[in-house]
Amino acid sequence: MRRTNAFALAAIAAVLATVTIAARADNSMSSRGSMMSTGAKPAIFTPSTVKWMAGTGEFKGLTVAYMSGDPSKAGPWTIRFKVPAGGKFPVHYHNDAETATVISGTFEAAIGDTFDASKLMMLPAGTYVYIPAGVKHFAMAKTDCVVQVSGTKPFAMVTASSSM
DSSP states (O other): OHHHHHHHHHHHHHHHHHHHHHHHSOTTGGGSOOSSTTOOOOOOOOTTTOOOEEOOGGGTTSEEEEEESOTTSSSOEEEEEEEOTTOEEEEEEOSSOEEEEEEESEEEEEESSSOOGGGOEEEETTOEEEEOTTOOEEEEESSSEEEEEEESSOOOOEEOTTOO
16 A cells, blocks of 8 residues: 555656646747757647737638647648637638647537538537548537647648538
8 A cells, every 4th residue: 555655646746847847947938949850849828828819811800829830831730710609611621631629619510512500510628620631521610619720731721612
């Protein structure tokens, strides 16, 4: 029993030390380079430090936060969208696999060639979605929501001409 308790305490201490070291690493992480070969910089965002801005180009009409990388270039990137209730994404596909996580609110999505609201699947906060490249899909925000999307190729949303 003592051995188990000692092990558990050692494990907790190790986790706390790791978290403390990471938190103290340097609060100005985004202004310093990284030792990683990718040239990526470490980033930690709390809800109050996420920088939201009006979307442009492919993201026009949405509020966007660029979490890491650059979605206009090849290489890993992650962005977040604030989507107002009722906001619709017509039938479209991407040239890259789409990985998305609903951070808050309720989003809806479906696979198909025609926008059909009756086929939308409710995706509450915490839902993870993976859609392979080239798969046509559509979506809508049931409530105000935040959706995080990641990819590795330049972001492109290829829409069908008569999808709504």
